[in-house]
Amino acid sequence: MDETKTQGFVIAIDGPAASGKGTLARRLAAHYGLHHLDTGLSYRAVGHAMLKAGSDLSDEMQAIATARDVELAALDRDVLSAHAVGEAASKIAVIAQVRRILVEKQRAFSRKLPGTVLDGRDIGTVVCPEAPVKLYVTASAEVRAQRRYEEEISKGIVADFGRILADIKLRDERDMDRQDSPLKPAQDAYLLDTSKMSIEAAFSAACAIIDRVMAENRI
Ligand SMILES: Nc1ncnc2c1ncn2[C@@H]1O[C@H](COP(=O)(O)OP(=O)(O)OP(=O)(O)O)[C@@H](O)[C@H]1O
Numbered sequence: 001m002d003e004t005k006t007q008g009f010v011i012a013i014d015g016p017a018a019s020g021k022g023t024l025a026r027r028l029a030a031h032y033g034l035h036h037l038d039t040g041l042s043y044r045a046v047g048h049a050m051l052k053a054g055s056d057l058s059d060e061m062q063a064i065a066t067a068r069d070v071e072l073a074a075l076d077r078d079v080l081s082a083h084a085v086g087e088a089a090s091k092i093a094v095i096a097q098v099r100r101i102l103v104e105k106q107r108a109f110s111r112k113l114p115g116t117v118l119d120g121r122d123i124g125t126v127v128c129p130e131a132p133v134k135l136y137v138t139a140s141a142e143v144r145a146q147r148r149y150e151e152e153i154s155k156g157i158v159a160d161f162g163r164i165l166a167d168i169k170l171r172d173e174r175d176m177d178r179q180d181s182p183l184k185p186a187q188d189a190y191l192l193d194t195s196k197m198s199i200e201a202a203f204s205a206a207c208a209i210i211d212r213v214m215a216e217n218r219i
Pocket residue numbers: 015016017018019020021022023024040147148151194197198199200202
């Protein structure tokens with residue numbers, strides 16, 4: 001990585017819920033020595049604060065004010081990982097002004113040197129459309145539900161596969177069908193269907209793409 005550059009190298013990763021984009025983003029950031037931001041946590045922070053305050057999730061003014069207070073450096077994965085918080089996040093994520101506020105903060109983060117990995121739903125399309133590497137990570141709804149089910153079981157949570165699958169399908173619908181910044185692959189994104197790939201295989205496939213782009217662009 002060239003440390004004299006003023007614009008960092010950005011890897012943009014998008015994909016639906018439980019597709020493995022966060023796992024991949026963290027591994028890639030560690031491997032390439034880049035900063036990582038899970039942008040889903042910023043939407044979760046708004047949802048969490050609204051739930052905690054007992055606010056109606058459709059109260060746009062309250063959601064907008066809450067989004068202004070979000071500090072990316074203070075996002076706590078453990079606090080924000082609850083299922084109900086994810087649901088709340090996807091509801092407030094349809095509010096255009098909330099998105100504008102969070103996207104500005106995410107863009108500022110993306111400029112960190114020597115570079116960044118951001119994962120979310122609109123990184124390649126809206127937050128960092130100029131990113132030299134865009135990955136769209138996906139897997140079938142059934143595979144994603146199975147992974148989430150195993151994750152919950154491993155944490156000692158009583159899990160119900162049917163409920164998880166139904167929630168994943170509902171979340172996909174909400175994220176893909178919203179008017180503002182719907183989840184979709186950027187035109188120049190590399191598609192990574194990990195339905196039949198291990199975490200290791202997905203990581204190797206992503207590295208092969210990134211190494212090629214870096215070599216082509218002499219990065
Ligand atoms: N290729 C894979 N094979 C098997 N399990 C995987 C794979 N990728 C990720 N997982 C597991 O699937 C679960 C979901 O992965 P992860 O949290 O990275 O998804 P995500 O897309 O970031 O989800 P969300 O958008 O809901 O935050 C985790 O338990 C993770 O360990």
